[in-house]
Amino acid sequence: MNIRQKLSAEETITRILDVAEEHFRRVGYAKTAVADLAEALGMSSANIYRFFPSKGAINQAICKRLLNESHDIITTIMANGGSAATRLQDVLLALNAFNKSRYTAERRMHEMVAIAMEENWAVVQEHMTFLVGCIARLIAEGVAQGEFRPHTDVMLTALLVKKSCSCILHPMLIAESERMGPQDAAQSRALVDFIIDALKI
Amino acid sequence: MNIRQKLSAEETITRILDVAEEHFRRVGYAKTAVADLAEALGMSSANIYRFFPSKGAINQAICKRLLNESHDIITTIMANGGSAATRLQDVLLALNAFNKSRYTAERRMHEMVAIAMEENWAVVQEHMTFLVGCIARLIAEGVAQGEFRPHTDVMLTALLVKKSCSCILHPMLIAESERMGPQDAAQSRALVDFIIDALKI
Numbered sequence: 001m002n003i004r005q006k007l008s009a010e011e012t013i014t015r016i017l018d019v020a021e022e023h024f025r026r027v028g029y030a031k032t033a034v035a036d037l038a039e040a041l042g043m044s045s046a047n048i049y050r051f052f053p054s055k056g057a058i059n060q061a062i063c064k065r066l067l068n069e070s071h072d073i074i075t076t077i078m079a080n081g082g083s084a085a086t087r088l089q090d091v092l093l094a095l096n097a098f099n100k101s102r103y104t105a106e107r108r109m110h111e112m113v114a115i116a117m118e119e120n121w122a123v124v125q126e127h128m129t130f131l132v133g134c135i136a137r138l139i140a141e142g143v144a145q146g147e148f149r150p151h152t153d154v155m156l157t158a159l160l161v162k163k164s165c166s167c168i169l170h171p172m173l174i175a176e177s178e179r180m181g182p183q184d185a186a187q188s189r190a191l192v193d194f195i196i197d198a199l200k201i
Numbered sequence: 202m203n204i205r206q207k208l209s210a211e212e213t214i215t216r217i218l219d220v221a222e223e224h225f226r227r228v229g230y231a232k233t234a235v236a237d238l239a240e241a242l243g244m245s246s247a248n249i250y251r252f253f254p255s256k257g258a259i260n261q262a263i264c265k266r267l268l269n270e271s272h273d274i275i276t277t278i279m280a281n282g283g284s285a286a287t288r289l290q291d292v293l294l295a296l297n298a299f300n301k302s303r304y305t306a307e308r309r310m311h312e313m314v315a316i317a318m319e320e321n322w323a324v325v326q327e328h329m330t331f332l333v334g335c336i337a338r339l340i341a342e343g344v345a346q347g348e349f350r351p352h353t354d355v356m357l358t359a360l361l362v363k364k365s366c367s368c369i370l371h372p373m374l375i376a377e378s379e380r381m382g383p384q385d386a387a388q389s390r391a392l393v394d395f396i397i398d399a400l401k402i
Contacts, residue, residue: 117377159388160395164365172373176318187360194361198399 020058029111063116067127070098084142092192096168113171132158148199221259230312264317268328285343293393297369314372333359349400
């Protein structure tokens with residue numbers, strides 16, 4: 001396969017994912033068939049199946065792409081200067097904002113998220129591991145810089161920080177909270193501050 | 202209406218709720234019609250409608266009954282002697298255990314919980330208010346006894362404590378966690394300790 005063909009395959013995959021994501025958001029995951037996507041893309045279902053063995057595989061790829069976007073945001077913040085506490089606060093609030101805009105703005109999206117979480121547990125699990133790893137690194141840096149008190153098990157503490165922020169990070173909980181009225185940004189910030197204070201000396 | 206008739210109405214309501222709860226758990230909320238409940242109860246649908254205007258109203262009453270059970274558990278712990286920190290820990294872990302056993306042991310139950318949360322938001326909201334009020338009282342007692350550091354806004358701190366425990370209290374998150382394997386009791390305890398430490402002097 002030459003470079004031209006390889007680029008074209010990548011482009012095709014991107015197009016399939018773009019169109020599928022738009023369909024899943026607008027029409028719903030359950031109500032969208034691979035044939036509908038084929039029609040919208042102006043290609044055969046067989047051509048879609050060359051790249052994705054099933055509708056579930058397409059959803060998994062969309063899910064992975066969204067998670068990669070959030071990883072990029074986290075990685076950028078991690079590389080910033082500034083105290084560990086500030087960067088930890090930024091990571092948690094940026095993820096809150098990202099998840100809010102990407103997963104819960106549209107009703108249909110809940111279905112995709114729920115299915116992704118049930119069917120593509122490995123992808124979600126990988127994301128959790130990445131996030132907890134980043135939090136652990138920030139805690140360790142904070143301890144080294146004398147900002148945070150020492151923790152006997154940094155990975156456990158990082159997991160607890162992530163867990164205690166579930167209500168501002170978990171798509172389903174953000175959505176539930178949004179149903180009660182627009183989520184209060186000041187309250188998300190207060191929660192993050194409360195958790196970070198727990199780490200401080 | 203004399204006392205005998207009144208008792209009988211209460212007993213009828215209890216029977217309807219018992220049978221409905223069993224049906225919703227076993228068959229599913231969506232798949233159960235009021236006529237099915239009537240048949241199982243050996244009474245007419247019209248008689249059920251004398252007490253509950255709709256299937257939704259029955260679900261709301263079941264939901265309220267479950268929440269009242271958890272209120273009794275909380276009230277009992279609140280009245281115990283012991284430090285505020287210990288009682289707060291007991292309240293959070295007892296609620297975790299209660300929700301785990303009542304809401305997530307059976308797959309069908311998720312549907313009931315999800316519907317209850319969407320349709321009967323007032324009942325859920327009332328429960329949240331009760332829980333946050335109890336946590337606030339324990340924090341205030343802890344501050345008075347010199348266990349906890351002073352908080353400028355005890356109600357906000359109580360809300361943050363509740364929010365930070367979402368992943369061990371929220372039925373949907375407990376269920377999600379259970380799907381990954383039996384939930385680690387030691388981890389729930391570690392989370393509660395982490396949060397309570399944040400309150401301490």
